Amino acid sequence: MDENQLSRGTKAWWWVAGVVVIVYALFPVAWIVSLSFKTPSDLATLQFLPTNWVWDNYDNILRGDAQDLFLSALRNSVGISLIATFISVVLATFAAYAIARLDFPGKRLILTTALAVAIFPVISIVTPLFNLWRNIGLYDTWPGLIIPYLSLTLPISIWTLSAFFRQIPWELEQAAQVDGATTWQAFRKVIVPLATPGVFTTAIISFFIAWNDFVYGISLTSTEAARPVPAALAFFTGASQFEEPTGAIAAAAVVVTIPVVILVLLFQRRIVSGLTQGAVKG
Amino acid sequence: MAAITLKDINKRYGDGFHAVKDVSLDIADGEFVILVGPSGCGKSTLLRMIVGLEDITSGELRIGDQRVNEKAPRDRNLSMVFQNYALYPHLTVYENIAFPLRLAKTPDKEIDERVRRASDLLELNEHLERKPANLSGGQRQRVAMGRAIVREAQAFLFDEPLSNLDAKLRGQMRTEISRLQKRLGITTVYVTHDQVEAMTLGDRVVVLRRGVIQQVATPRELYENPVNLFVAGFIGSPPMNFISATVTGDSLHTPFGEWKLPSSRTVDLSGHEVVLLGARPEAFEDASVVSDTVREHGVVFDATIDVIEWLGNEQYAYVPYEAPEDIRAQLAELERELDSEALRTQLVVALDASSRIPEGTPASIWLDLRRVHVFDPESGENLTVSALAQRGEAEPNQPAATGDGRRPAPGPGTTDQPATASGSATESGEAPATS
Ligand SMILES: Nc1ncnc2c1ncn2[C@@H]1O[C@H](COP(=O)(O)OP(=O)(O)OP(=O)(O)O)[C@@H](O)[C@H]1O
Ligand SMILES: [Mg+2]
Numbered sequence: 001m002d003e004n005q006l007s008r009g010t011k012a013w014w015w016v017a018g019v020v021v022i023v024y025a026l027f028p029v030a031w032i033v034s035l036s037f038k039t040p041s042d043l044a045t046l047q048f049l050p051t052n053w054v055w056d057n058y059d060n061i062l063r064g065d066a067q068d069l070f071l072s073a074l075r076n077s078v079g080i081s082l083i084a085t086f087i088s089v090v091l092a093t094f095a096a097y098a099i100a101r102l103d104f105p106g107k108r109l110i111l112t113t114a115l116a117v118a119i120f121p122v123i124s125i126v127t128p129l130f131n132l133w134r135n136i137g138l139y140d141t142w143p144g145l146i147i148p149y150l151s152l153t154l155p156i157s158i159w160t161l162s163a164f165f166r167q168i169p170w171e172l173e174q175a176a177q178v179d180g181a182t183t184w185q186a187f188r189k190v191i192v193p194l195a196t197p198g199v200f201t202t203a204i205i206s207f208f209i210a211w212n213d214f215v216y217g218i219s220l221t222s223t224e225a226a227r228p229v230p231a232a233l234a235f236f237t238g239a240s241q242f243e244e245p246t247g248a249i250a251a252a253a254v255v256v257t258i259p260v261v262i263l264v265l266l267f268q269r270r271i272v273s274g275l276t277q278g279a280v281k282g
Numbered sequence: 283m284a285a286i287t288l289k290d291i292n293k294r295y296g297d298g299f300h301a302v303k304d305v306s307l308d309i310a311d312g313e314f315v316i317l318v319g320p321s322g323c324g325k326s327t328l329l330r331m332i333v334g335l336e337d338i339t340s341g342e343l344r345i346g347d348q349r350v351n352e353k354a355p356r357d358r359n360l361s362m363v364f365q366n367y368a369l370y371p372h373l374t375v376y377e378n379i380a381f382p383l384r385l386a387k388t389p390d391k392e393i394d395e396r397v398r399r400a401s402d403l404l405e406l407n408e409h410l411e412r413k414p415a416n417l418s419g420g421q422r423q424r425v426a427m428g429r430a431i432v433r434e435a436q437a438f439l440f441d442e443p444l445s446n447l448d449a450k451l452r453g454q455m456r457t458e459i460s461r462l463q464k465r466l467g468i469t470t471v472y473v474t475h476d477q478v479e480a481m482t483l484g485d486r487v488v489v490l491r492r493g494v495i496q497q498v499a500t501p502r503e504l505y506e507n508p509v510n511l512f513v514a515g516f517i518g519s520p521p522m523n524f525i526s527a528t529v530t531g532d533s534l535h536t537p538f539g540e541w542k543l544p545s546s547r548t549v550d551l552s553g554h555e556v557v558l559l560g561a562r563p564e565a566f567e568d569a570s571v572v573s574d575t576v577r578e579h580g581v582v583f584d585a586t587i588d589v590i591e592w593l594g595n596e597q598y599a600y601v602p603y604e605a606p607e608d609i610r611a612q613l614a615e616l617e618r619e620l621d622s623e624a625l626r627t628q629l630v631v632a633l634d635a636s637s638r639i640p641e642g643t644p645a646s647i648w649l650d651l652r653r654v655h656v657f658d659p660e661s662g663e664n665l666t667v668s669a670l671a672q673r674g675e676a677e678p679n680q681p682a683a684t685g686d687g688r689r690p691a692p693g694p695g696t697t698d699q700p701a702t703a704s705g706s707a708t709e710s711g712e713a714p715a716t717s
Binding site: 169171172174175176177178179180181182185189190193194 | 333334335354355356359360361362364366368370371372381382385386429433
C-alpha cells in the first residue's frame with residue numbers, strides 16, 4: 001500500500017502500534033544489556049539502570065574466570081553454526097533447484113518429508129540420539145551437533161529456496177541456452193546471481209536456527225570440545241558459591257547477540273527481493 | 283544465414299498430447315516466414331523445436347545442410363526473441379546484449395564494437411547502463427532484439443515479440459522488425475496470432491490448425507485463395523462471409539436468391555447437396571453505385587441492413603439472415619476455433635463511402651460472383667481453389683520461396699483492397715480470370 005494514501009489518523013495508529021510492538025520486543029533486551037553493566041550488588045535492586053556502569057561482567061567472561069568456558073563455547077558456536085549453515089545451504093540449493101525445475105517422481109515426497117522432519121519435536125529425538133551418538137562416538141564432537149542441526153535447517157532451507165527458485169522465470173535459462181550457454185553456464189551466470197538474495201536469506205535463517213539451539217547443545221555435549229554458547233551459559237558460576245552468575249550470563253547474552261545483529265545489518269541489502277523484476281514484461 | 287528445412291516433424295508431449303503433426307516446410311535462406319494460427323495450435327511448440335528447446339518426436343530438422351535434431355540449442359546458432367523478452371534482470375542493457383558474445387569468448391574490443399553497432403541500430407545508446415527493470419516495454423523489446431542480432435546467427439526466431447506492447451508501439455515495432463530483417467537479410471521465423479503482423483511482415487505465411495499446416499502461401503494468395511474454411515475465416519478482418527446454399531443442378535439456392543456462378547468460377551457441384559459460399563466483405567457493393575459494365579458479373583439482391591459503421595474511407599453494413607440450423611452450428615464451431623471475430627449468420631458488407639443507404643431499410647446489394655468461393659461444408663475444402671488448381675489457373679500453394687519476393691501488402695479488410703465501387707477495379711487482385 002502506498003504510504004501517501006494512508007490518512008493521518010491511520011498513520012498515527014500505525015505509529016502507536018509500531019512503538020508498542022518495539023517496546024514489547026526490545027524491553028527484555030534492554031533489561032539484559034542493563035544487567036550486564038551492573039555490579040553484583042546492584043543486581044537485585046530492580047531498578048532499570050545500573051547505579052554504577054561497570055565492565056566487570058564482560059571482563060569476567062572474556063578475560064576472567066569464565067573465560068575458558070565462554071570463549072571455547074563461542075568458538076564452538078561460531079564454527080558449528082557456520083558449517084551447518086554452509087552444508088545446509090549448498091544441499092538445499094541443489095535440492096530446491098531440482099524441485100523447482102525438474103519433474104521427477106517423488107518430488108512431493110521430498111517436500112512432505114522435509115516438512116514432517118521440521119515439525120518433529122526436537123525433544124523427542126534427543127534421548128535416542130544421545131544414546132546413538134555415545135555408541136558411535138559422535139557424542140561431544142562438532143559433527144555430533146552439525147548433523148542434528150542439519151535436520152533443523154535443511155527442511156526450512158529447502159522450502160524457502162524452492163519457493164524462491166520458482167519465481168525465477170524458466171525462460172531466462174532457456175534464453176541463456178539459446179544464447180550459447182551450457183546448462184551449467186546458464187545456471188551459474190543467470191540462475192545463481194538471481195538466486196543469491198534467496199540464498200542469503202536462507203543462510204541467515206539457517207544460521208539463526210543453529211546459533212539459537214539449546215536442547216541439542218546441552219544434551220549432546222559434555223565438555224568444552226563442542227559445547228555451544230547457549231548451553232555454556234548454564235554452566236556459568238558466580239564469583240563465589242553464594243553469588244548468582246546473572247551478570248556474567250547477561251554479558252554473554254549480549255556478546256552472542258552481536259554477531260546476529262551484524263549479520264542482519266551486513267546482508268540487509270542482499271535480502272531485498274524483487275531482483276527478478278524486469279526480466280519479463282512488467 | 284541458412285535455410286531451414288522441416289521434414290515430417292511431429293511433436294508428442296510427455297502427457298501424450300500430439301501438438302505438431304507431420305509438418306513439412308522449406309524456409310529459404312533469407313526468407314521471412316510467419317507462423318499463424320489460433321491459440322494452442324502449436325506455433326510456439328514448432329518454434330521451440332527449431333531452436334532446440336523442445337525435443338523433436340519424429341521427423342528431421344535441417345539447418346543449412348546439417349541435421350540438427352540432436353543438437354543442443356547452443357550448437358544450432360540461432361537467436362530467439364521470447365514473447366516476454368527474457369532479459370537478464372541482474373545485467374545492464376549493455377551486458378544483456380553482450381551476453382551471447384561473452385559466452386562465445388569474443389574479445390572485449392569486438393564485443394564493444396558489436397554492442398555499440400546493435401544499440402545504434404536500435405536506438406538504445408542512452409540506456410546501455412540501465413537495468414531492464416527500469417525500461418519501458420518497447421525498450422525492453424529492443425534490448426531483446428539487440429541480444430538477438432548482436433551475434434551472427436543462422437536465423438532469427440521470434441515468438442510473438444509484440445504481443446505485450448500497446449497497439450501504437452506494436453505498429454512502430456512491426457515496421458522496425460521488417461526494416462531490420464530486410465537490412466540484415468537473415469532467415470526469420472516469426473510466430474504471431476495477430477493477422478496484421480502476419481499479412482504485412484512475411485514473405486510467406488504458414489497457417490496452422492491443431493498442429494497441422496493448412497496452407498503455406500504469400501499473404502496475397504492466402505487472402506485471395508484460401509484452401510479451406512479455416513484459412514478463409516482466419517485471414518481477413520472483418521472475416522469472410524459464409525452463406526449456405528443448396529445445390530440444384532448448377533444453380534445455388536441461397537437465402538438471398540437463386541445464384542449461378544460465372545464460367546470462370548464454376549466448380550463441380552455434383553455430389554454436394556449443400557455448400558457454403560464465401561465472399562469477402564469487399565465483394566459486395568451498393569447496387570446503385572456499381573457501373574453497368576461490371577454489374578453483369580454479379581447478382582443484385584435485396585436485403586435489410588440493420589447497422590452501418592461508417593469509417594470515412596468506407597463503410598461496413600451488417601445484414602442479418604436466417605441460416606439452417608446445422609450450418610449455423612458449424613459456423614459457430616468454426617468461430618469458436620478461430621477465437622477471432624464473430625462469424626454470425628450475418629453478412630458484413632463493405633460499401634463505398636459515398637453510398638447513402640440508410641440503416642434499417644431494405645437495400646439493393648450487388649455481389650461480385652467472380653469473387654465468390656465455394657466450400658464443401660463437411661471437409662471445409664475450398665472447391666473453387668481446387669477447381670482452379672486442377673485447371674492450372676491458381677498459383678501453386680507453395681511457390682518457390684525467394685527472400686526478396688515481397689509484395690505490396692493487401693491489409694485484410696482495409697483500404698488497400700482496390701475500392702470496389704468503380705467496377706473496373708474489381709478485376710485486380712483476383713485469381714487469374716479465364717479467357
Ligand atoms: N509442456 C507441455 N506438455 C503438454 N502439452 C503441452 C505442453 N506445452 C504445450 N502443450 C500443448 O501443445 C499445444 C500447443 O501449444 P503451443 O504453446 O505451441 O501453442 P501456441 O500455438 O504457441 O499458442 P499461443 O498462441 O497461445 O501461444 C497446446 O494445446 C498445449 O496445450
Ligand atoms: Mg505460443
